[in-house]
Amino acid sequence: MTDPRTYIDIHILQTVPPSNLNRDDAGSPKQAVYGGSRRARVSSQAWKRATRKAFEHELHLPADQLGTRTKRVSTLLATRIAERTGLDGEAATRLSNALLTHDLDIKPGKKAAESAYLLFFGRNQLDAIVDLVADRASELTALADDALAKAVADLPVRAQLTVKHPIDVALFGRMVADIPALNVDAATQVAHALSVHPVEIEFDYYTAVDDEKTAEEDAGAAMIGTVEFTSATLYRFATLDVHHLADNLDKDPDATINATRAFLRAFVTSMPTGHQNTFAHRTIPSVVSYVVRTDQPVNLVSAFESPIRSRDGIAGKAAVRLAEELHRTSTTWGLTPLAVASVYDPATAAAANGHHDTAATLTQAFGAARSLDEAIDATIAAVRPRLGQVATPR
Incomplete structure (x- = not known):
């Protein structure tokens, strides 16, 4: 060998x-x-x-092979949800926040629509998260906040950020002190x-x-x-x-x-x-x-x-x-x-x-x-x- x-x-x-x-x-x-x-x-x-x-x-290199480092993960995810499902901006943002808050526990930052820290991830990984809800996005956003949180509780959102890493995340790594499972x-x-x-x-x-x-x-x-x-x-x-x-x-x-x-x-x-x-x-x-x-x-x-x-x-x-x-x-x-x-x-x-x-x-x-x-x-x-x-x- x-x-x-x-x-x-x-x-x-x-x-x-x-x-x-x-x-x-x-x-x-x-x-x-x-x-x-x-x-x-x-x-x-x-x-x-x-x-x-x-x-x-x-x-x-194609965008789907590359990552981005940003505090605006919720905004980017909401944009992708809206593009895929036709939801309006407010509904897409609400669904995005529900997905990220439950499984990732991403803490909000001082500015609206920003997280407390930079997150380095692939654009293709966001698309994989959208795949989890794309076929029932309208149904989910019709729920009250508590019911929406419960409905997305079992979705493997975090898991989508641990596979199929973009080239730059694979090369340069990622550290998220609050979520060690996301470290690369x-x-x-x-x-x-x-x-x-x-x-x-x-x-x-x-x-x-x-x-x-x-x-x-x-x-x-x-x-x-x-x-x-x-x-x-x-x-x-x-x-x-x-x-x-x-x-x-x-x-x-x-x-x-x-x-x-x-x-x-x-x-x-x-x-x-x-x-x-x-x-x-x-x-x-x-x-x-x-x-x-x-x-x-x-x-x-x-x-x-x-x-x-x-x-x-x-x-x-x-x-x-x-x-x-x-x-x-x-x-x-x-x-x-x-x-x-x-x-x-x-x-x-x-x-x-x-x-x-x-x-x-x-x-x-x-x-x-x-x-x-x-x-x-x-x-x-x-x-x-x-x-x-x-x-x-x-």
């Missing part, structure tokens, strides 16, 4: 220009001290949300992105001029402000537990492969949107390496514990550091990958490092350079046979 542990580590080096991808409560770009120096940081939550948005806006353990872990070098926060002083002022009026600005920014070459890391993902997707191997492929692309190509109109910071990575493992995930951030200090480019030097660290984990620790598929430019890295063996260092660790499509296909090819031996179609 094949070992049921299969992980896909994703290692990314990505340079961003002046930007404020992810700010703290004071508006400053997030930072962290690592290796004794201050680094730029982008939180894991920011990049997970960017990945979720990429599923929809870049990969154009995430199949992915995403690290905070860190710059591979020290950074300093800078300030952009900007002004806005009133277009309707005449030349005879004062020449002062109508508005003055500042925004903080930094620029960085970031090391990004995430790992996907493929068999855990299969468990979250009801052990459906095809759904698991589709979700894996979507994550491998969306995590790489996504970008947080903080101050995006101000800085137009969207770039593509200089290195992407998918590493398939059967032992444990390995974050290679140790390659940059000693910060890179250079006045002549950083990304190329970082690529060599990353390759050396990946090779070291195999030779020193015996954590040899099952497969490695990578996207990089050996010539660019060699030019940045100025010595002849750079290309060999990269090839030894990363394998031959591939396109993104080729690297994803190779990773899926390594994973698929292992998944098929431990997952059974539903």
Whole structure:
């Protein structure tokens, strides 16, 4: 029997220009001290949300494969009930509240039509709840409140949120402190992105001029402000537990492969949107390496514990550091990958490092350079046979 542990580590080096991808409560770009120096940081939550948005806006995955995180679950359910049954808005809302209050015990929030906490669920799961009452919705809404509550008491509303999870819930998990039965353990872990070098926060002083002022009026600005920014070459890391993902997707191997492929692309190509109109910071990575493992995930951030200090480019030097660290984990620790598929430019890295063996260092660790499509296909090819031996179609 094949070992049921299969992980896909994703290692990314990505340079961003002046930007404020992810700010703290004071508006400053997030930072962290690592290796004794201050680094730029982008939180894991920011990049997970960017990945979720990429599923929809870049990969154009169907809405019924995706989830939504909202306090307005009752409103969404009522809308679906009304669309399916023809009930008016008031009757649909009453039925929606009865369904959610009894079996889920979702506590109301401070605002009308909102719950006390965010709930992450699939649109298809709401449709499954509607299926429970669609053929007798008019009959149910004709009942008094007590009778309606009794009539829906035995309906398995909660159960509809524990199966057929959308891709993003299966990947990133769900925690509902008040309803532990709804919790879903995430199949992915995403690290905070860190710059591979020290950074300093800078300030952009900007002004806005009133277009309707005449030349005879004062020449002062109508508005003055500042925004903080930094620029960085970031090391990004995430790992996907493929068999855990299969468990979250009801052990459906095809759904698991589709979700894996979507994550491998969306995590790489996504970008947080903080101050995006101000800085137009969207770039593509200089290195992407998918590493398939059967032992444990390995974050290679140790390659940059000693910060890179250079006045002549950083990304190329970082690529060599990353390759050396990946090779070291195999030779020193015996954590040899099952497969490695990578996207990089050996010539660019060699030019940045100025010595002849750079290309060999990269090839030894990363394998031959591939396109993104080729690297994803190779990773899926390594994973698929292992998944098929431990997952059974539903």
